[in-house]
Amino acid sequence: MHRPPMKPHPMLYCLLLVARSAGAAEPVALWGRWSANFTAATTVSPETELTVALTSPGGRLHVVAGFWDGAGRWAARFMPDEAGRWRYRTRSEPKASGLDGVEGTFECRPADGAANRFLRHGRVRVASSGRYLEHVDGTPFFWLGDTVWNGPLLSAAADWDVFLEDRASKRFTAIQFVMTAPWRTAPVDADGHVAFTGRERIQIQPAFFARMDARVDAINAQGLLAVPVMLWAIRGAENPGFSLPEDQAVRLGRYLQARYGAHHVVWIPAGDGTYTGEFAERWKRIGRAVFGGVEHAPTVMHPAGMQWPFDGFDEPWMDLIGYQSGHGDD
Structure with missing residues (x-):
């Protein structure tokens, strides 16, 4: 079913305000998303690392x-948690003109009266009791999720909007989906793109992520939590969580964390995998490399059906426990 994309509510624009360039920034909503683009002055490797240090008011x-966004472009995203004037400065490794030492400021303002739950209450976190989820202002968050693994990968934009509007109207609060293609049921997205090519040394494909940006933006704009599976991990060459070498799984995971960590998400690092024995050790190392030492949204592993692999899987980067009762469970 197709219909023209719905007209966004004015309040929803607040979530998507971005800095158009390093020199001039629009105001960003508190708990919204700041984004800035940077262009290398000379040809540099797509593997050039960019970091941005942001100082709060x-x-x-x-x-x-x-993260690299194609050609000579890099971008950075951040969810501000304090109103007022923020300052930032970039650093690249190796140093590159246009990427290193760029400074700027942006203004963050509360989104008073916003309809969006995230702008009203802030990001989702684990409560101090460790027993439930809440927003940062203490408002409980009830996870009522719908699983649509291939939705962002294969949907038309208008159909995706219809789906999200329907789920929001029925009081769903979370949308669970697969973030990367290829995987076992989608070798490419609807436009024929993949998230990466190669295996021993992957090459990120930014054209793929332009679609995913729009789909994840739309999830959050409806006040729904995005719950992406980074890497499908069941056995099979078509599943990157299983087939990619460990260092390349880390590289792809870090890219996803950089690109979408400023959205309202809960991460599923691996989907439908076995997390015991050598596979447990592999995913412990991947999780530490992707999430260790950085601010990140809550994470939850998605095990294969009828498995409880979490005895001895007490990792500091893992915030929630997931159990899949399907695949033949009585």
Whole structure:
């Protein structure tokens, strides 16, 4: 079914305000998303690393990783948690003109009266009791999720809007989906793109992520939590969580964290995998490499059906426990 994309509610625009360039920034909503683009002055490797140090109005320092976005472009995204004027400075490794030492400021303002749950209450976190989820202002968050693994990968934009509007109207709060192609049921997205090519040394494909940006933006704009599976991990050469070498799984995971960590998400690092024995050790190492030492949204592993692999899987980067009762469970 197709219909023209719905007209966004004015309040929803607040979530998507971005900095158009390093030199001039629009105001960003508190708990919205700041984004800035940077262009290398000379030809540099897509593997050039960009980090951005952001200083809050109160003097707190946050450091986020940037990401390559095609040609000579890099970008960085951040969810501001304090109203007022923020300052930032970039650093690239190796140093590259246009990427290294770029400074700027942006203004963050509360989105008073916003309809969007995230702008009203802030990001989702695990409550201090460890027993439920809540927003940062203490408002409980009830996870009522719909699983649509291939939705962002294969949907038309208008159909995706219809689906999300329907789920929001029925009081769903979370949308669970697969973030990367290829995987076992989608070798490419609807436009024929893949997230990466190669295996021993993958090459990120930014054209694929332009579609995913729009689909994840739309999830959050409806006040729904995005719950992406980074890498499908069941046995099979078509599943990157199983087939990619460990260092390349880490590389792809870090890219996803950099690109979507400023959205309202809960991460599923691996989907439908076996997390015991050598596979447990593999995913412990991947999780530490992707999430260790950085600010990140809550994470939950998605095990294969009828498995409880979490005895001895007490990792500091893992925030929630997931259990899949399907695949033949009585």
